[in-house]
Amino acid sequence: MLKDITLGQYYPAESCIHRLDPRIKLLAMTLYIVIVFLAQSLYMFIPLAAFVTAAILLSKVPISYMLKSLKPLKWILVFMFLLNLFLTKSGTEILSFWIIKLTTGGIYKAFFISIRLVFLVLGTSLLTLTTTPILLTDGIERIFSPLKVIKFPAHELAMIMTIALRFVPTLLEEADKIMKAQISRGAQIDTGSVFKRVKAMIPILIPLLVGSFRRADELAMAMESRCYHGGEGRTKMRVMKLTLGDGICTLIMISLLAIMIILPQIFPMLAIMP
């Protein structure tokens, strides 16, 4: 029932993108988001599109898999598109009906905003598709560790994230089991009025809550009996080392940033919205 939900959508493959250091990938993604917002016209998306296409091809993640990450976004996309289409009032008017006015500026902006959103999602899902959640949290910990000086709990935060991610499949499995158990005791989960359905959730939610407390208790005990005492003085099993690939990636990101800043300076027409 709940088995089909995929969370932490890592796609296992051997590629240069997969091998990149998670710290570099995280920073590159942050820079990428800035770059996407630097693009001020449809033309400026061309170098961006070239970059994203190259990155996807290099990552060996199938295009169909990438497009799946856009699926949960479809209603937001449609909403944003329509909102911009009808609420932007610039350029020449094409259609006017009652209070609805369709303008060329509106059409342009609707496409512009939607494409920007698609770029944002594609880029960020490339990060989660090519990095395991564990490496990701490890990377976050390392990036934030300089902040430990001001008592920022980088390690603890990363540990909380790791544990949360670790227990998502476990809790899903448990929820599935409890649901099945209550269904076979005659619980009707998917029929009846809204009120009835909410009430029908109680026999599922209470055991799930009790179960997660039980697991938390067991985990805390297990960690404590292995002398876990937080981040201080703790060594890493996986030591992260920057490689040549990470250097190249950094260079590519910086040149992309440069291109996006310089291009509109040289060709001012590229930056202008019609």
Place this chain on the structure above:
Amino acid sequence: MIEFLNVTHTYMNNSELAHNAISDISFNVSEGEFFCIIGQTGSGKSTLIQHINGLIMPTCGKVLVDGFDMSQKKQLISGRRLVGMVFQYPEHQLFAETVYKDIEFGVANLGITGDEAHERITSAMEAVGLCVSEFSEKSPFDLSGGEKRRVALAGIIAMRPKYLVLDEPMAGLDPMGRQSILSLLQQLQSELGITIIMVSHSMDDIVHVATRIAILSRGKIAAIGTPGEVFKNCELNAMGLKLPQSIQLIRSLRERGIEIENDMLDEDAIADELLRRYLHA
């Protein structure tokens, strides 16, 4: 009668991760049987039994419970009423404030109220050995592990299913607890005529209670029959299963020249038999 007709179940169908949990399984369980399904972890036992209650639908094939096709929505509801399902660690599904209310949940879902419900709940509690006056108003979360399991079992028994399906009901219990659950199940089968279908991975637990055994290996039935037939003909070691200790004992006695004809004696009976021969010699 429960019938499995060429049932195949594929997880993650239509994706690269697709794999058959069970493939092309056919067998029948008749009324009044104590049917045990044995297999290693990952052999598809749990998947198999969830089909009996329509919690999982077969990818191919059919499951019939008293003739109701469990993949047809309308027949599924009628079929489900006949089958009681006890999952692994059933105590994890308790939720109500009191033991009484938790057992009442299933009964109420069947639409039974009033005196009949009360009668069913109290008799189910007695059947599993929980004192009605002592436990009724207790919170299920205050009980010990073994007691919780009894409450969960009572919750199913109170629904008076014709077929009782259990997934490793003895897992995580001490030897005493295992024995008492086992004799409870035997009692349900012989006195109330409930058909029992039980999954286990321990031969010792089931060899003396089962009327028939099915051995599941890699999603296929490797052997099926009475315990005697199965142990005689089947290479259990190859499937990662151990012979019951009583049978191992009989075989090693045989290697040493002591012939015991009846393969199905339990440890006590073997001891009696040896003692009898010793005294006669």
